[in-house]
Amino acid sequence: CNRWSRGLGDVYKRQDVLELAGCSEVLRLEERLGQSFARRTIGGDAQAHPIGRFDDVVIAEAMTRRTPLVGKTLRECEVTRRVGVTAVGVWERGIFEPALPDVLIHDNTVLLLAGSQEAVDRYNEQFRSYSVSGAPVVILGGGRVGRATGRALAKRGLDYRIVEILPERVRKLDPEKYVLGDAADLDVLKRAGILEAPTVIVTTHDDDLNVYLTIYCRRLRADIQIISRATRERIVGTLHRAGADIVMSYASIGASSLMNLLRRGRILMVTEGLDVFRVNVPAALVNKRIADSSIRERTGCNVVAISTAEGKRIVPGPEQVMPADAQLVLIGSIEAEEQFLEVFGANGVQV
Numbered sequence: 408c409n410r411w412s413r414g415l416g417d418v419y420k421r422q423d424v425l426e427l428a429g430c431s432e433v434l435r436l437e438e439r440l441g442q443s444f445a446r447r448t449i450g451g452d453a454q455a456h457p458i459g460r461f462d463d464v465v466i467a468e469a470m471t472r473r474t475p476l477v478g479k480t481l482r483e484c485e486v487t488r489r490v491g492v493t494a495v496g497v498w499e500r501g502i503f504e505p506a507l508p509d510v511l512i513h514d515n516t517v518l519l520l521a522g523s524q525e526a527v528d529r530y531n532e533q534f535r536s537y538s539v540s541g542a543p544v545v546i547l548g549g550g551r552v553g554r555a556t557g558r559a560l561a562k563r564g565l566d567y568r569i570v571e572i573l574p575e576r577v578r579k580l581d582p583e584k585y586v587l588g589d590a591a592d593l594d595v596l597k598r599a600g601i602l603e604a605p606t607v608i609v610t611t612h613d614d615d616l617n618v619y620l621t622i623y624c625r626r627l628r629a630d631i632q633i634i635s636r637a638t639r640e641r642i643v644g645t646l647h648r649a650g651a652d653i654v655m656s657y658a659s660i661g662a663s664s665l666m667n668l669l670r671r672g673r674i675l676m677v678t679e680g681l682d683v684f685r686v687n688v689p690a691a692l693v694n695k696r697i698a699d700s701s702i703r704e705r706t707g708c709n710v711v712a713i714s715t716a717e718g719k720r721i722v723p724g725p726e727q728v729m730p731a732d733a734q735l736v737l738i739g740s741i742e743a744e745e746q747f748l749e750v751f752g753a754n755g756v757q758v
Contacts, residue, residue, distance in 0.1 A: 440636065440655055441555030445563055447517060447653050448544055448606045449632050453537040455492070455520050455530050456563075461683045464712050464721055464736055465527050468498075469518045472632070474537050477516075482508035490529035492522030493722045495709040495738045496681075498653070503681055503740065505707045515632065515652050521683075521711040521738060523721045542603040543568045547590040547620055548611035549576040552636060556608055557584065568599040590620055593627075601627060609635040609651075614642040618649050625650030683711070683738045688729045689751035698725035705750050707743030712736035 446456045446468055453474045455467035471477055476484055481494050494506045498517035504510055512518075520530065544560055546553050549571025557580075560567045569585040571577045577585040588595035590611075601607060607624050609617045614637060621635050635646045637656040646654045692700055703709055712721045714734040720727060729735065737747065 437551040437555045438559075440552050441557075441559045443655050444552075444556045444608050444610070444634055444636075445559035445565070447634055447655075448560065448563075448565065448608070452563075453534045455518075455527050455534075457527065459683070461685075461736060462712070462714075463523060463719060464521055464683070465524050466683060466738070467492075467520045467522075467527050467530075469520060469530070469534070471512050471516045471518060472514050474534060476512050476518075477514050479512055480508060481506055481510045481512070484512070486530075486533055490522075490533060491526035491722060492520045492530050493709070493711065494518050495521050495711060505703065505739070505743070506709060507703070517653075519738075521709070521722060526722065542566075542605060543600050545570065545596070545599045545601050545604045545607045547607060547609045547624075549573070549580075549585060550610065550612060552612075553608075553610040554580070556610055568604075570595060570599050591623065596624075596627070601631075604631065606632040606634060609633065611636070612638055614638050618642070618645055621646055621649040621651050681738070681740055682744060683736065684744060685714075685734050685736050686747070688731060688733045688735055691751045692729050693731045695729055696725065697723060697727050697729065700729070702737075702747070702751075706739065706747040708737040708739035708747050710735055711738055 443458075446458060447470070449470045449472045453470050453472070455469040457465050457467045459466045476486070481497075484494065496506050496519040497504050497510055497512070498519065499513065499515070503519075506519075520527070522530070543566040546556050546560075546567055546569045549569045553569055553571070554576075557567050557569055567584065569577060569580065570590045571585055571587065572589050574587055577587070586595060586599040588598070590596065601624070607628075609620045609624070611617055611620070617635050617637070621633055624631060624633055632653075633651045634653045634655070635649075635651040637643045637646055637654050640656055643654045643656055692702075697710055710723060712719055712735075713723050713727060713729060714736070715730060716732060737744070739747065
């Protein structure tokens with residue numbers, strides 16, 4: 408059977424030992440958390456960054472800050488229609504909202520997009536020129552998650568500075584990439600560039616310290632993007648109230664990673680509580696146009712692809728008819744998924 412394990416301690420050595428012991432997959436949560444932090448960082452660009460794939464459908468996230476999309480509703484964002492991607496939802500301060508036409512895009516909105524790889528590439532061509540800031544991103548905490556975040560930012564071509572009080576944690580880093588000192592010391596934060604940085608990422612494993620640092624950074628900069636780590640799931644709401652724009656937790660990252668491994672090919676968990684899944688076209692929807700189905704209005708799910716014997720239509724238009732022998736690829740919350748099956752009948756079973 409397949410075996411999965413979470414690696415702790417000396418991550419690289421432990422991963423080798425676990426693989427030799429027979430593990431098919433080793434979940435390095437610090438790397439996945441660092442990658443999630445980096446994807447949501449507004450520094451550098453407004454391009455769409457893939458976070459998962461379901462067959463040929465690419466699921467990506469894109470920051471909207473300082474782009475022409477800010478101040479518009481999703482109905483008014485014709486650029487997505489022109490390039491062939493669709494907005495299937497938005498993140499607002501950690502809360503997911505379905506992509507209803509009247510949803511307004513704000514400066515800190517994160518778009519959740521779906522489309523083919525070619526469509527995502529066209530979207531990025533449109534938004535490649537929107538650079539948010541050239542100043543380094545500030546990372547508070549030089550532990551495993553902080554260093555993994557730095558590596559992920561570097562892969563995106565973004566500069567960063569890690570603030571760490573323990574010299575042994577950063578001794579292997581380029582001296583230009585870290586500032587040694589207490590993150591609660593204003594002079595240390597200024598040396599790291601907190602007054603110019605587009606984003607500060609709080610990565611320590613101490614939830615109480617993360618709340619304090621989040622409040623402190625928000626008081627220093629009302630306009631800065633703050634991304635914070637939560638070790639315990641119950642602290643997520645507290646961090647949002649403290650001023651964090653985005654909060655990521657080990658629990659949600661671990662749950663998403665594990666469920667995607669267990670349900671590979673059938674369901675893609677974009678994040679905890681938000682899935683991409685496949686169903687047979689229910690009898691109630693056979694030969695109906697998507698525009699006439701009210702799927703999104705009645706269930707909260709979005710159709711991102713239709714598979715037929717002739718092939719797959721990614722991001723089908725509202726005029727697309729749903730034939731009897733087809734399968735729908737949908738995205739929605741767990742509640743929306745249950746609502747879809749309840750509204751349109753049990754024969755729309757997952758496949």
